[in-house]
Amino acid sequence: MTRTARTARPVHTARTARTARRSRAGAVGVAGLAVVLMASVAACGADAGEDRDPEHRSFALEGRTLTVDSDDSALELVAADVDEVEVTRWFEGRVMVGGKPRVTWEMREDRLELRLKCDGLVADCAAKHRIEVPRGVAVAVRSDDGSVTAKGFAEPLEVRSADGAVRVGDTTGPLELHTDDASVRALGVASRSVKVSTRDGSVKLELGVVPDLVESRSDDGSISIGLPRDTSYRIETGSDDGSVDVSVPRDQGSSHVVTAHTQDGSVTVRNVD
Structure with a gap:
């Protein structure tokens, strides 16, 4: 007597079910962690004023004009009795998922460039610069954000x-x-x-x-x-x-x-x- 072939069914073992549940739980856990981290950053936003040890640097300026080029920082400019451009920098930043945050400053001829790098899935940074400019200098400021x-x-x-x-x-x-x-x-x-x-x-x-x-x-x-x-x-x-x-x-x-x-x-x- 000829038997009818039966269609093979996938076998669901207890181990397979546990693995699937763990995968789903892992995905939910990662998503939940990301939400928690982002909520934590949002609730406690970075404040440059919390930097208790600001950095200071002097930049020579040969001409009588200064351009300040900033991408992401609060700026305070003051005409002062100084011989060079005096810059004080406050910075607070944290990146929970991403690269290490950093700030840079550089004088190129008569152009002071201030840059903030704060990239990542969960990142929060803040910078502030106080710039003392020699008297008699014309100033142009270009700020993207701040x-x-x-x-x-x-x-x-x-x-x-x-x-x-x-x-x-x-x-x-x-x-x-x-x-x-x-x-x-x-x-x-x-x-x-x-x-x-x-x-x-x-x-x-x-x-x-x-x-x-x-x-x-x-x-x-x-x-x-x-x-x-x-x-x-x-x-x-x-x-x-x-x-x-x-x-x-x-x-x-x-x-x-x-x-x-x-x-x-x-x-x-x-x-x-």
Whole structure:
């Protein structure tokens, strides 16, 4: 008698089942560990201010201009009675899954390059630099990510930040301040030429001397400008979606020109004491 062939069935042994369960448990465990690590980093973000032993270095500067090129650091710039560019660096970083974090600094001719390397699946780093600049030096700042503060400059100061607030005070030289994603503040300055713009953030300016030119623009944010009472101004303002309040004396023939334009936000131009 001929027997009908039966289709072979996979044999599931107890060992096979245990192995499958362990594999699934291992995958879940790794994923869970990654979540825990990332949550831990998020809950305790790195703070450069926690560095109790900052590093210091001096850089010779031959010319009368300095460019600061930073990729990821908070920057504090001060005009000081120094002969070289004096830099103090604070750094805190940890990488749980990835390479060791590090920061570098290098002067190339008149360009100070500040770099932060913090790569990994779970990484958290923060850096801050205080830069003392010899008096009489014009400064240009290029920052990819990080706030920028500056004070004490009598020469031209230009700041361009891709992502970070800009704060300037106690300055008399011409100012150009630009950020893509943050606010701009220039308070207590005595600059006669001020040019400011931000794509996403507010602008606040308070001038201690009558300016020759103030240009301000925001794509999404309010603009507030405080001007001395000593004269009248040629004012040009506009807002696509917001109020406009100008309370300073106006004269279309004035040589003191002030412009303020925003697409979404209020515009205020007033006198300050």
